[in-house]
Each structure stands twice: as structure tokens, then as C-alpha cells.
Amino acid sequence: MPAKKNTARELLFGDLWEFDPAPESAPAHITARYGLFIGGKMVTPKSKKYFDSISPRDGKKLSEIPLANAADVDAAYQTASTAFKSWSELPGAERGKYLFRIARLLQDRSREFAVAETLDGGKPIIESRDFDLPMAAAHFFYHAGWADKLDYVAPGRRLAPLGVVGQVIPWNFPLLMLAWKIAPALATGNTVVLKPAETTSITALKFASILTDAGLPPGVVNIVTGAGETGAAVVNHPLAAKIAFTGSNEVGKIIHRSLAGTGKKLTLELGGKAANIVFDDAPLDQAVEGIVNGIFFNQGHVCCAGSRLLVQESIVKEILDRLKRRLATLRVGDPLDKNTDIGAINSKEQLTKIQQLVKSGIDEGAEIHQPACKLPLNGFYFPPTLFSSVSQSHRIAQEEIFGPVLSILTFRTPDEAIEKANNTPFGLSAGVWTDKGSKILMMASRLKAGVIWANTYNKFDPSSPFGGYKQSGFGREGGKHGLLEYVLMK
Ligand code: NAI
Numbered sequence: 001m002p003a004k005k006n007t008a009r010e011l012l013f014g015d016l017w018e019f020d021p022a023p024e025s026a027p028a029h030i031t032a033r034y035g036l037f038i039g040g041k042m043v044t045p046k047s048k049k050y051f052d053s054i055s056p057r058d059g060k061k062l063s064e065i066p067l068a069n070a071a072d073v074d075a076a077y078q079t080a081s082t083a084f085k086s087w088s089e090l091p092g093a094e095r096g097k098y099l100f101r102i103a104r105l106l107q108d109r110s111r112e113f114a115v116a117e118t119l120d121g122g123k124p125i126i127e128s129r130d131f132d133l134p135m136a137a138a139h140f141f142y143h144a145g146w147a148d149k150l151d152y153v154a155p156g157r158r159l160a161p162l163g164v165v166g167q168v169i170p171w172n173f174p175l176l177m178l179a180w181k182i183a184p185a186l187a188t189g190n191t192v193v194l195k196p197a198e199t200t201s202i203t204a205l206k207f208a209s210i211l212t213d214a215g216l217p218p219g220v221v222n223i224v225t226g227a228g229e230t231g232a233a234v235v236n237h238p239l240a241a242k243i244a245f246t247g248s249n250e251v252g253k254i255i256h257r258s259l260a261g262t263g264k265k266l267t268l269e270l271g272g273k274a275a276n277i278v279f280d281d282a283p284l285d286q287a288v289e290g291i292v293n294g295i296f297f298n299q300g301h302v303c304c305a306g307s308r309l310l311v312q313e314s315i316v317k318e319i320l321d322r323l324k325r326r327l328a329t330l331r332v333g334d335p336l337d338k339n340t341d342i343g344a345i346n347s348k349e350q351l352t353k354i355q356q357l358v359k360s361g362i363d364e365g366a367e368i369h370q371p372a373c374k375l376p377l378n379g380f381y382f383p384p385t386l387f388s389s390v391s392q393s394h395r396i397a398q399e400e401i402f403g404p405v406l407s408i409l410t411f412r413t414p415d416e417a418i419e420k421a422n423n424t425p426f427g428l429s430a431g432v433w434t435d436k437g438s439k440i441l442m443m444a445s446r447l448k449a450g451v452i453w454a455n456t457y458n459k460f461d462p463s464s465p466f467g468g469y470k471q472s473g474f475g476r477e478g479g480k481h482g483l484l485e486y487v488l489m490k
């Protein structure tokens with residue numbers, strides 16, 4: 001009899017500790033076909049065209065999403081422009097009431113939205129339930145509080161709204177990115193035309209019903225769906241006073257070029273290749289948890305993911321051993337299961353991109369480590385992956401993979417860590433793990449990144465501005481800095 005082949009998990013913990021399935025069963029209330037949300041109503045697209053939203057969990061169709069054309073986008077801008085006059089003239093306290101209502105309604109329907117987010121985008125239910133939904137509500141609460149206090153944002157100056165703002169968002173945090181964009185725009189008196197990403201439009205279209213229930217005046221927020229062409233129509237519409245974009249560098253550059261000379265305000269939040277730096281004096285247990293959270297949170301579909309681990313040379317073996325053991329305990333699979341740590345990859349295209357970059361890592365000579373795990377047969381899945389013996393020139397050390405793949409590099413001195421960390425066209429985030437406060441301050445002042453976490457990773461708060469340097473973009477979201485991106489100062 002051939003010996004039974006054990007998975008890494010079984011070798012560590014034996015067969016006894018398998019989990020029973022724990023599927024989330026709350027209904028997501030997804031409609032078979034949606035309309036565009038324009039002028040306070042769900043309308044049939046003038047294009048008469050629809051596309052499928054499929055679930056990366058099993059590859060099955062969830063709903064039909066309207067494909068907005070230029071005429072649809074124009075209708076959204078016209079109604080947003082009409083709504084601007086009365087909305088911008090409302091007293092801040094009145095605008096704030098709508099934002100508070102939206103926040104509370106999101107909380108009321110939080111479980112339903114979390115399930116919809118997980119079905120449509122593939123992220124584990126524990127994350128959509130415990131992170132995306134509470135954070136989305138928190139952004140509305142936070143900005144509701146600002147709406148009647150705008151005179152105190154920049155003392156001595158008066159803030160005026162810009163007009164209609166066009167917003168194009170990505171698929172990694174669909175509802176949360178919507179909240180990051182819509183909440184500050186409304187608090188400051190602007191009206192909105194927003195386009196969600198084509199693979200994850202469902203929670204944005206469901207959100208339209210929250211706006212209706214909150215009694216938001218028609219036209220203040222409009223949601224148009226579609227892919228790149230629809231996004232370009234949103235960006236290039238003459239009535240847009242400002243464009244806010246989160247997504248790839250490639251599209252960010254196209255938008256930057258097309259807006260040059262138009263006078264439109266622009267904020268870009270693009271990619272990253274963050275260094276998560278671990279010194280030999282760091283608390284290793286916490287550091288390993290922080291490394292795992294930094295790269296495997298949301299399947300690594302995170303612009304600020306700690307995708308380059310820089311480890312001080314003397315502890316690299318220790319860290320690699322601990323990481324391998326920890327990886328064996330991560331549960332990859334059905335995102336609707338409450339025990340799942342790593343869910344589905346957002347789309348087939350993204351899975352292909354991850355597979356190609358991982359292949360390049362192997363071809364270029366890095367050493368790959370993956371735990372033995374059984375991936376579901378249908379849907380899009382990728383195992384948590386570590387690469388050791390990575391050098392600076394490898395593609396996996398340079399390019400954003402946007403998947404559960406960590407590249408491990410080493411350093412000897414703090415100077416070398418800073419040199420390597422900053423040696424990237426990006427500058428969105430970084431992490432520092434050490435026992436010494438002085439070292440944290442020294443590193444933070446020399447790392448060129450918009451957000452630096454110390455002895456933690458991926459911590460967010462609506463009051464804390466987020467944004468990048470260099471090719472990671474410009475402008476900030478959250479906090480006072482984020483509000484200022486939506487106003488003229490007089
Ligand atoms: P993408 O940049 O194409 O998509 C983001 C949004 O832009 C979507 O709503 C899309 O419909 C829209 N869009 C596409 N072309 C446009 C155009 N010409 N004008 C206006 N809007 C347009 O991102 P994609 O292709 O889905 O992902 C590719 C890579 O980009 C990922 O692998 C990842 O590395 C990076 N990315 C980074 C994100 C971030 O949070 N910084 C988010 C999404 C992707």
C-alpha cells in the first residue's frame with residue numbers, strides 16, 4: 001500500500017482538527033437584472049445593453065448589469081448638475097442628516113450587503129462582514145460629522161463645493177471605495193456620478209436603494225455601470241469639475257493625460273509595491289501575523305499590500321520557517337464559509353495575471369513555497385505563495401501582483417533597508433517592525449510612502465488620510481486632507 005500523502009496542515013495538526021463547513025446563509029437579495037441609477041430612479045440604459053456579473057466563487061452568473069454608453073453618462077451628469085444648485089445650498093447640518101441616515105441604513109443591512117459583496121467579488125465573508133461593511137458605514141458617519149463643521153477645516157478660509165464630481169472605482173473594495181468617494185463629496189456639497197468596476201457593480205447598485213430609503217434628493221448621486229469605455233465617458237464629460245480615480249497605473253496615466261489642460265481637479269490613487277520591513281529586534285510572533293495580514297488580506301488585492309517583505313539577514317531563516325508553518329494553517333476556499341481566510345480571486349483575468357507573474361518568479365530563479373491545499377474545482381482560486389531568494393531585479397520584486405504572493409528580500413543595515421524599500425516607482429505604504437521607537441521614527445522619516453505602519457499593518461480609519469507618492473498617485477482620501485480635495489478654498 002502506498003503511504004497516505006498528508007497535506008501540510010495534517011502533518012502539523014493531524015486529521016482531528018478539520019473544520020465543518022460554516023456557510024453564511026443570510027440572503028444577499030440580488031436582482032436578476034439591474035438598471036442605472038440616474039435622477040433618483042433605476043432606469044433602463046439607453047444603450048439597451050447588459051453584461052453579466054459572475055461570482056468568482058463558482059463562476060456562476062449572478063446578475064445582469066447595464067452597460068452605460070456616452071448618452072447614459074450624459075444623462076447622469078445633466079441630472080447631477082441640476083441637483084447641484086439646491087444640494088450645495090442646503091445648510092451643512094441638513095446634508096449631514098442624509099449622511100447619518102445612509103450610515104445607519106448601511107449598518108441595518110450590513111449582513112445582506114456583506115454576503116452580496118462576497119458573492120460578487122470573492123472576498124471572505126469574515127472580511128466583508130467585519131471590515132468592508134463597518135468601514136463603509138464609518139466613512140459615512142465620519143463625514144456626516146464634518147458636514148456642518150466645514151468652517152473649521154481651514155480656519156479663516158471659506159470652503160465652496162466644486163460642482164459635479166466623476167468617480168471611478170476598482171473591484172478590490174467595491175462598497176468601501178464607493179464610501180471613500182461618495183461620503184466626502186456629499187459632505188462638502190458636491191453631487192456625484194460614480195462608476196463601479198465591471199466585475200463588482202452589485203453592491204453599488206444595491207446601495208442605490210439605501211439612497212432612496214434615506215430620501216436623498218434625486219440626482220445628488222448617480223451610478224452608471226460599465227467597463228473602461230463607460231469610465232472614459234465619466235472622466236471626459238465636460239460637466240465634471242473633478243475626477244477621483246482609484247485603480248491601475250495604466251488607466252491612471254490615461255486619465256492624467258486626458259485631463260491635462262481641462263482645469264478639472266484630479267486625484268489618483270494607483271498601485272503599490274509596499275515594503276514590509278522586519279528588523280532582528282522585532283517581536284517575531286506579531287511580525288509574522290502582520291506579514292500574513294499584510295499580504296493575504298483580501299487575497300492580496302490591496303493597493304497598500306505588504307507585497308515585498310524585507311527581512312534582516314540574521315533572522316531570515318527563522319521568519320521563513322515561521323511563515324511556512326503559518327501558511328499551512330490558512331484556509332483557502334469558499335469565501336462564503338465563515339472559516340475561510342483566503343477566498344476567490346476576483347476575476348479570471350486577475351487569476352491569469354497572478355499565474356503569469358508567479359511563473360516569471362520561478363523562471364527568474366526565485367524559490368517558491370506553497371502549502372499543500374485543495375482548491376475548489378470551480379471558480380477562481382490561488383494558493384498563498386511565498387518567494388524566497390528574490391532579488392531586486394525580479395519582476396515579482398518590481399511589479400504589483402495584486403494577489404496572495406509575497407516576495408521575500410533581505411537587508412543587513414537600516415540604510416540598506418531604506419534604499420531597497422524606496423527603490424520602486426511606487427510610494428503608497430510601508431511597514432516597520434522593531435522593538436525600538438527611535439528606529440521607527442528614523443525609518444518613517446526616510447521611507448517615501450504615504451502611509452507607514454509600525455508594528456502593525458493594514459490599519460484604517462476615516463480620520464486618517466490615505467494616498468501615495470510617486471507613481472502611486474496624488475491627493476489624499478480621509479481626514480481633513482481628503483475633504484480639501486472636494487472644495488475650493490476662498
Ligand atoms: P483598471 O484600472 O482597469 O480598473 C479600475 C477602474 O477603472 C474600473 O472601474 C474600470 O472600469 C475603470 N477603467 C478602465 N479603463 C478606463 C479608462 N480608460 N478610463 C476610465 N476608467 C477606466 O484595473 P484592472 O484592469 O481591473 O486591474 C489591473 C491591475 O491594476 C491589477 O492587477 C492591479 O495591479 C491594479 N489595480 C490597482 C487598484 C488599486 O486599488 N490601486 C485597484 C484595481 C486594480
Ligand code: MG
Pocket residue numbers: 248251
Ligand atoms: Mg483594466
